[in-house]
Amino acid sequence: MVQIGTDLLSVAGVDEDTRQVVVEARDVRKSFGSFEVLKGISLDVRHGEVVLVIGPSGSGKTTFLRCINHLEKINGGTIRVNGKLIGYREKNGKLVADKEKEIARQRANIGFVFQRFNLFPHKTALENVMEAPIQVRGLKEDEARAIARSLLARVGLEHKIDSYPAQLSGGQQQRVAIARALAMRPTVMLFDEPTSALDPEMIGEVLAVMKELAHEGMTMVVVSHEMGFGREAADRVVMLDDGVIVEQGPPTELFANPQHERTRAFLSKIL
Amino acid sequence: MLGGLIVIAVVLEACAGQRRATAYQYNWSIFFDSLFGPDPRIINGVILTVSIAIASQVLGIVLGVLGALGRLSRVRPLRWVANTYVWIFRGTPLLVQIMIIYFGLLNTNIFRWDDVSINGFLIPGKVLAGITALALNEGAYMSEIVRAGIMAIDTGQMEAARSLGMTYIQGMRRIVLPQAARVIVPPLGNEFNNMLKTTSLLVVISVQELFVTFQILNGNGPTSFHPFELFLACACWFLLLTTIWGFIQGFIERRLEKGTPGATDRGPSWTTRFFGMRAPAVNR
Numbered sequence: 001m002v003q004i005g006t007d008l009l010s011v012a013g014v015d016e017d018t019r020q021v022v023v024e025a026r027d028v029r030k031s032f033g034s035f036e037v038l039k040g041i042s043l044d045v046r047h048g049e050v051v052l053v054i055g056p057s058g059s060g061k062t063t064f065l066r067c068i069n070h071l072e073k074i075n076g077g078t079i080r081v082n083g084k085l086i087g088y089r090e091k092n093g094k095l096v097a098d099k100e101k102e103i104a105r106q107r108a109n110i111g112f113v114f115q116r117f118n119l120f121p122h123k124t125a126l127e128n129v130m131e132a133p134i135q136v137r138g139l140k141e142d143e144a145r146a147i148a149r150s151l152l153a154r155v156g157l158e159h160k161i162d163s164y165p166a167q168l169s170g171g172q173q174q175r176v177a178i179a180r181a182l183a184m185r186p187t188v189m190l191f192d193e194p195t196s197a198l199d200p201e202m203i204g205e206v207l208a209v210m211k212e213l214a215h216e217g218m219t220m221v222v223v224s225h226e227m228g229f230g231r232e233a234a235d236r237v238v239m240l241d242d243g244v245i246v247e248q249g250p251p252t253e254l255f256a257n258p259q260h261e262r263t264r265a266f267l268s269k270i271l
Numbered sequence: 272m273l274g275g276l277i278v279i280a281v282v283l284e285a286c287a288g289q290r291r292a293t294a295y296q297y298n299w300s301i302f303f304d305s306l307f308g309p310d311p312r313i314i315n316g317v318i319l320t321v322s323i324a325i326a327s328q329v330l331g332i333v334l335g336v337l338g339a340l341g342r343l344s345r346v347r348p349l350r351w352v353a354n355t356y357v358w359i360f361r362g363t364p365l366l367v368q369i370m371i372i373y374f375g376l377l378n379t380n381i382f383r384w385d386d387v388s389i390n391g392f393l394i395p396g397k398v399l400a401g402i403t404a405l406a407l408n409e410g411a412y413m414s415e416i417v418r419a420g421i422m423a424i425d426t427g428q429m430e431a432a433r434s435l436g437m438t439y440i441q442g443m444r445r446i447v448l449p450q451a452a453r454v455i456v457p458p459l460g461n462e463f464n465n466m467l468k469t470t471s472l473l474v475v476i477s478v479q480e481l482f483v484t485f486q487i488l489n490g491n492g493p494t495s496f497h498p499f500e501l502f503l504a505c506a507c508w509f510l511l512l513t514t515i516w517g518f519i520q521g522f523i524e525r526r527l528e529k530g531t532p533g534a535t536d537r538g539p540s541w542t543t544r545f546f547g548m549r550a551p552a553v554n555r
Contacts, residue, residue, distance in 0.1 A: 071430055100438055108436025118431035122449050132435035135445060184435060 019046040022082060022188045022219045023068060029076030030063055037063045039243035040077065045188065045221055050214045052230040052251070053223045055240035056266055061223040062115075064240070065190050068221065069110040070103055081110060082187055108136050111181030111189040115196050117173040119165040125152060125176045126161040129183045136184070144183075151179040155209050171202030175209055182213075189213065191222040225270055227255065239263045301497050305488075305504035316484030317508060323402055323473070323480060324466045330406035331466075332459070335413020340443070342418055353414065360411035366472055368408055373400040373476045401473040409466060416458045420451035453527045460520035464513050481508055 023045040030038040037060045045051050053061045066072040068079055070087040078095070079086045087103055088095040120128050129148035133139040139147070152161050155175040165173050174194055181189060191210065195203040207229050214220055214233040222229070230237050230251045238248040239260070247260045255271070258264045305313060341353025360368065376382040384396030424447050432442030471482035479487070485505040488494045494501060 069434055071434065104433070104436050104438045107434055110434070112431075112434035114427060114431065114434075116427060118425070118427040120428065120431070120446055120450075122453070131445065132437065135441055136436040180435070 017046055019048060021045070021080075022047050022049075023221065024080040024083075025064075025068070025077070026079075027077035028064065028067060028074050028079060030060075030067055030072060030074050037243055038067070038074075041240075041243070041245055042077075043238065043245065045219060047219055048217045049236065050218075050220045050222065050234045052234040052237045053221065053240055054225065054227075054230070054237060054266070054270075055246075059240045060243045061240050062192050065112075065192050065221060065223050068188075068190055069107050069112055071112070081106060104136070108132070108184050109187050111184065111186035113174070113177050113181055113189065113191045113194050115193040117165070117170070117177045117197070119173055119177055119180070121165050124162050124164055125157060125168065125179075128165070128176055129180045132180070133183050147183055148179070151182050152176070154182075155179050156205070169202060170198045171205045174198065174202075174206045178206075178209055178213075188219040188221065191220065191224065193223055193225075195224065195226060227251075227271060231255065239266065241266070295499070298497055298500060301494050302500035302504050305485075305494075305501065306507055310488065312479075312484050312487070313481070313508070316479060316481040317512070319398070319479060320467065320470045320481040321512065323398060323405065323470045323478070324463065326402045327405035327409055327470075328463050328466050330402070331409025331413050331462075332417075334406060334410025335417045336448070338410055338414030339417035339421055342414060343421060357411045357414050360408050361415075365404070365408045365469065366475060369401065369404040369472060369475055372404040372407075373397065376400075395478075397473075397476050397478050401470075401476060401478045405466065405469065405473075409462065412462060413459075416455055416462070417451065420455040421447060423454045424450050456520070456524050456527055460516070460524075463520075464516055467512050467516065468509055481505065 021044050023043070025041055025043045028038050028041045029036065041060075041064055043051075053064070055061050063072055067074050068081065068086065070079075073087065078088070084106060085095070085098075086106060087098055089098055089102075090096075119125075120131065123131065126145065126148050129151055130141070130144040133144040133147060134141060149158070149161065152158055155178055157172060157175055157179070160168060160172060160176075163172075165176070168176065178189075178194075194210070195206050198206065203226070207226060210220070210222070210229065211233045222234070224230075234251050236248060237251045237254045239246045239254070239258075239262070241262045246262050247254065247258065254263070255267065258267055304310075338353045338357055341349045342357070344350050344353070373384065377384065384400040386396050387394045387399060428446050428450065429439075429442050432446045433439075437445070470478075470480050473480055474483050474486065477483065482505060485501050489496065489498050489501045
């Protein structure tokens, strides 16, 4: 097993990573019917860490990501975000399903970026970003507008704030979607194949925004086949296959010298 | 349009004249007066028809949204209640529903529809019973329309709303239903068009709306026994109402089209709307 949690601290010779754990998955299991997609996944993501999750299609990457903010209900194990269980409460040593309000409150702190953007088509770019801060955080309209404006400027779309999603290119839509998630000031951002639905010439603009986020210290879990992003921005790459973590490690090591046969086979196809 | 009707009238007269010994005495001034210088009763009838139709439709939409949410709910009792409601009100004739809701409840002393005064405006009990019956019936049909509208929206929309911390209700109200509305409006237009005409079924509880007014005019007074001219005029009144509604519907559809690809400021032209003629689709 390759060492976990390589970052500046371990380079400096400190073995123990003292940064707060933001996402803590323990033996997570998930089945669709009789088909077990996740067969016990344990993973810690620490504050400021950028984790790239790779693996062949059907390996459970997307499912795992969706479990983190409880878009999928898990069948076993636990997931904690910021120390709090997701979707469940502990009651007399047993896990009880949480109330919808409580789940919603936790989701508000977890940004999620979808493969197919899922922007609200009846709202402009600005309104898409303003919606949740107003509805969920209870911000005043002008406060939300100011935040939305600055976030859209940050993703390079200040000239498109009044456009509807249908009037934007795929890359622009995905950047609006990132701004929309950031508007909630999440403690962790989850990206579900954010560039897979994009034309090749638009992938770069989305990755640039994500790299910038990573350099600013955002905690990120990214499911993607963009190995270039992994090399440049990820602290750790996690290889998933058949519902289990096959191996993980810093991108330079894992890409150059994969330990596991399945990782080698996968990387040889994709690199 | 009027010219066309008169041509039809002349043809029909020619046919009738061959078979009947005593020819029908046309009095076209009754027709024209009913349209251009109408009896106040006709105007009242028009107002009542429109008011009943709007009230019933609005209540029907509310019931329809509730019914649709009930049918799509994960809570079994809610689903059961909504399904039963739709099953009963779609499965029985409206005429029978009207009779039960007014006379059925009245004669058994279960419920009596009293006149209600709102801001000094007296609403007869019969009208309330009629609105209730029409709304309940309409709600059942609207449930299906709204349900189809909600199901037409990509599930990713609700997921996106939830991922941002919205609850199911917030997601429905702010994200899904506004988009479903766009899908719902064309069939809703049909429903209201129908509703304007269906109000005439309230004849069975003698609510004096447009159709009943003309029936009364046909029965008594100087205009009695001129059913042809009177009911032609009655038809013209209904046609006028549904035509006006057609324009309003077009306006609403254009408003809701914002954000869709190929949205224009103009929307379908009147030739498209009424005769189904379309310019060839460009870039749609």
